[in-house]
Amino acid sequence: MGEFIEERLSVQVDYGADFSEEYAVKISASENGNEYRSLLHPFPKMRCDISYEMRKGQWVIDNVLDLYHRCLGRFAGFRVRNTADYSSNAYKGVPTALDQPMQLVSAGVYQLQKLYGAAGKPTITTGRPVRTVFKPVAGTVLVAIGGVALPSAQWAVDTITGRITLAANKTDTIVGITKAAQAVIDVGTNTFLVGESVVISGVAGMTQINGLRALITAKPDATHITVAINSTAFSTYTSGGTVQTQPVAGEAVTAGFEFDIPCRFDSDLSGITFTTFDVMSAGGIEIIELLNP
Incomplete structure (x- = not known):
């Protein structure tokens, strides 16, 4: 260094x-x-x-x-x-938020990286080779959690180190979920914003919604949020659950970018x-x- x-x-x-x-x-x-x-x-x-x-x-x-x-x-x-070779998407493709897994550095902080060798093809026991991306190009970085692209307000990139920092976690307890083309979730008074990406976990009854992530599409009032999840065919909500912005265990955190070496x-x-x-x-x-x- x-x-x-x-x-x-x-x-x-x-x-x-x-x-x-x-x-x-x-x-x-x-x-x-x-x-x-x-x-x-x-x-x-x-x-x-x-x-x-x-x-x-x-x-x-x-x-x-x-x-x-x-x-x-x-x-x-x-x-x-x-x-x-300057893109996370193959070598010269247009970056997408799902291109590359990121390496966890600490809670809410991730390092950009690029894996080489086509996914699904045979590799040696050490796995696919990886280039740590320290120098992403400003304005090209995209981030996703659980396959859902995050709005730029929910993360920041350091173009000198290649590290992504997620916004502070927002979390609330669920007290109700409707069956609807876009589910309405009762979380009490909250600070969630329209456009934020959230994930749901720990729900009883409507268990099909657990682990799903979606964007908030509306806030009907001070205690409810509407999310882009079609819950019409789900079981009836009975109790419990949490909604939060940062990833839960098992959610893939990915990124797309152009980079310099x-x-x-x-x-x-x-x-x-x-x-x-x-x-x-x-x-x-x-x-x-x-x-x-």
């Missing part, structure tokens, strides 16, 4: 630039040819070799040389957008050349991913 500049290196690289992904695998061989392989960690690590050819000299200075100096060469990190320079800028008057090229720029920026 060290210094980091929250700035993205220009993506206007030239054809011929390349990137690679690697894993930390230690391999030992015996005299009879047997291999012994150990996986040090399951995190992919990106390397790039990029070039900016035939650009205005001032452009190279402003977009490459200046960042290199501000980072003190290999010392500090910066953001890089891998144009082949934290990197640092892994070479000196020795390939800057003047090609013609006021035209410069910068080639052979090596960049490596920071796993813990």
Whole structure:
């Protein structure tokens, strides 16, 4: 971990630039040819070799040389957008709130991450590889609990660390639920708001509603909320139950996002050349991913 500049290196690289992904695998061989392989960690690590050819000299200075100096060469990190892998939805798809599971950090706090390898296909015993997403792109993050997208008022994202913090839990005891196309729940005087996502648990009688999550669509009065759950075919409510905003045990907490990869320079800028008057090229720029920026 060290210094980091929250700035993205220009993506206007030239054809011929390349990137690679690697894993930390230690391999030992015996005299009879047997291999012994150990996986040090399951995190992919990106390397790039990029070039900016035939650009205005001032452009190279402003977009490459200046960042290199501000980072003190290999010392500090910066953001890089891998144009082949920047989305939680496959590699380049439009993000949805259901794309990736998040890792629980502490109560109400989650870390963005991306799992690799198609779901449902065979994996090794350690499971699918995962990239911790520290640098989500502002304005692209979506969050869901239990398959229901959360309104932005119910969570916040830190685009420097990639952590999601859910709003403080709101919870109330249920004293009645109607059978209706949109169930009306009596919770007494409450602070719930229209548009908030809530989950129901612990209900007796109308047990089919337990574990269901939905958005609040209306507040008919000070003690009732209407939710987007069709309860017309459910059993009659008898007693008990709780309604709350934060997840209950077993609810999936997921997210979608675009992301940058934290990197640092892994070479000196020795390939800057003047090609013609006021035209410069910068080639052979090596960049490596920071796993813990």
